[in-house]
Amino acid sequence: MFKSKKVLTLAIVMVLALSLVVTGCSNDAKDEEANSGNEKATTEKSGEKAEIDIFQFKVEIAKELEEAAKAYEEENPNVKINIQTVGGGDDYGAALKAAFQSGSEPDIFNVGGPQDIKDWMDKLEDLSDQPWVDKALEGVLSGATVDDKVYALPFNLEGYGFVYNTEIFKAAGIDAEKIVDFKSLEEAVKTLDKKIKDGELEEEFPLLESVFEFPAKETWITGLHTSNVALGQEFDSSIEAFNAEEVEFKYGDSLKKIIDLQADYSMHRDDKQKLNAVDYTTQAEEGIAIERVAIIQQGNWVYGLVEGVDEEVAEKLDILPIPLEGGKEDSIPVGVPMHWVVNKDSDDAVKDAAKDFLNWLYTSEKGKEYVVNEFHFIPPLTGYEDLEVGDPLGRAVSRYAEAGKTTPWVFMGYPTAWGMEGLGNNIQKYLSGEFTWEQVISESQAQWKEMR
Template identity: 60%
Template sequence: MKKIKKIVALALSSTLVISSLLLGGCSSKQVDNSAQKLAADGKKEVALNIFQFKVEIAKELEEAAKAYSAEHPGVTINIQTVGGGDDYGAALRAKMQSGEEPAIFNIGGPQDVKDWQPRLADLSKEPWVSKAVEGVLPGVTVDNKVYGMPFALEGYGFIYNKGIFEAAGIDTKAIKDYASLEAAVKKLDNKIKANELKDKYPKLEAVFEMPAKETWITGLHTSNAVLSQEFNSALDAFAAKKVDFKHGDALKALYDLQANYSPNAKSKGKLNAIDYATQVGQGLAIERVAIIQQGNWVYNDVQKIDAKVAEQLDILPIPIKGVKEDSIPVGVPMYWAVNNKVSPEQQAAAKDFLNWLYTSEKGKDYVVNKFFFIPPFKGYENFQPKDSLGAAVNRYAQEGKSLPWVFMGYPTGWGMDVLGQEVQKYLAGEVEWDEAIKTAQAKWEKARKEKK
């Protein structure tokens, strides 16, 4: 079997790591069968509630849950999805306070582990732990105890439609830094405005769509590309008492490029009303725009609208002007956590379901072929990503052109509620860039002092 080595810079690893994905598998016999035994004994029905954030896989996750319940008739799984334009963190806190605590929920990196520590079950003895790709567990490990199961490996950058660029006569292989990206954007913009692409792409109206309403995109993802040059890992960011914005001008350039070549270039404040659905489903998927800043997770949404467009997608780097200009951030988006406050039977069922999902053959098929995840575990030799964006992330990883995800180490709420909102004010002309940065810096320092 052909060996593939992936070099992946993870949010939770301070250096690039090389992981062989062909080492051993996890057979269904290794999975803890506590929930199955409960059902077989017929002594107790188990209701398993899951509260998760990944809207892109909501339907497919429900299908996987039904498949699991068919094999484990004593277990009923109820799934509630909150994400996209909604604040999952705030929704989770409200859910916990309501008294209807889920058995499975999602956490980010070290900051979330600290915030939710009283409710996190120890997962250290689960079968999947030994199968985890190197570097994905440090940020959810405290005192040698593992408190989170990684969702997937994901990468994000500037997703673009190859057909549009080809029609415009632009060679994307030559785009390797900010200068070449900016030149390509200007060329494409001129052709769009001159209606040169109208016959083939009648809906095309701008190069970018920038969803500034989604502060998780601007405040977390865009900033991460730049702050990954200031912090080596999420753990490094988590320990930092201040943020210097050493490359603040490069961050400004990324925001400006997207805003200046969007449909709202002349009225940037309107970008604050643009959401994920407008950017992806009503933008890239219908070829109204040529580029969006997003990750491989959008493939499923685009494919549901137009499979041909989905296969035309690829990823350009997010170039950090003057620093790292040919790479994309690659890391773990979130982790599954098991609530130690629910009954022992529910905890057992929760652990069993997660094991089944990532280690059984049927579960692996859902993970790779229906969720379109890049698995964070070994033993997926027969389940390699086939979608265009998963392949693109793999390409960057294999070439060592990846940046760590450090935003999981930001102070709680800082990325979305502070920096993301300052970016909105900047776009609306309410504050100057330097003022926005100073406010974000001050609130980072204040949050760190309050957490002492």
């Protein structure tokens, strides 16, 4: 069960791992002209319909979120919810900006941490008076709080590392509990690679062809998540990263080893530029989910995708640390991945309905069932003590958190677009041979200063 003791432990972890409070930006006045001709209905109380447009990034819960919305509509027949999902291999941030620029502004959308809050402040409704605020675990609202006002509801708590197939490891004679640093991980990878090449695992795992699948096309994976393993030990929090004028890359050489290990033991080890065409689907649904690869760098959110392909494989998964040589090598990054926000310029009746839906989703008994059992989220609020975090990846994240083996998510404090369009693209150039690693570091440092 997801006991209250676990909630407390996660709360303590989040106090240390998450960012503090962003200093404020003021809201601009409502743009009346942009909202002229808005035919969304007024209020539930008046009997007229309220129509909510949601623009969200989490592809892993797209179907389940639709189902939750239908359940809410059944209880609230005067409300209609439209959901558009953009994520995975697509750039959610760019798509969101395009939606606003086109005049099709969503009523509920997603933002990250301090940098996103600053960038979108002119559109954010103050949610400080919402019922869920008092239920938030300590620390989880810090990245969305400005001048003591809360502007966003955290999605959940997430953690990521090297997601691996426990049965493949057992068949190869590898004891995952002995993988506690980069050296022991490298040794395990070499052992597994040899057994795959020698055909020793072919009978039990006929599709297994490489240790890793490394999706360098997805710069959110490389430029944000992989880099955070290193920068999450250079900066103490997303706020510190947000306030930093420069990035040192204190653990730059260790970051290179993490990238090289995945590239060197992938299917494209002999032509690494091909890694730049490998996407999230290839890595997850067409990789670890069919047991074509043994390890991928991902988080507990990938469980639902794998389960959708093969439930038995999904139950075999667990998480290894991404060991940063010279830093913490036995930990995983844990944090709040994204937030729900309400567009302050939406019609008042629509805003009321949007707030009510979010509150229903995270605090009603039916909504909480979706959050835990369908979304496979680790809840960011109290009140879930009787609900079990049922999937093995969610339990793995909880296990690391309870042991205090976590590092913060600081990529929410990177300069806008730096992680994906700067560092992520530079890593692609490294894999294609266009850049040396030294050029990756120097170019990324210069881009940080410029984009900051």
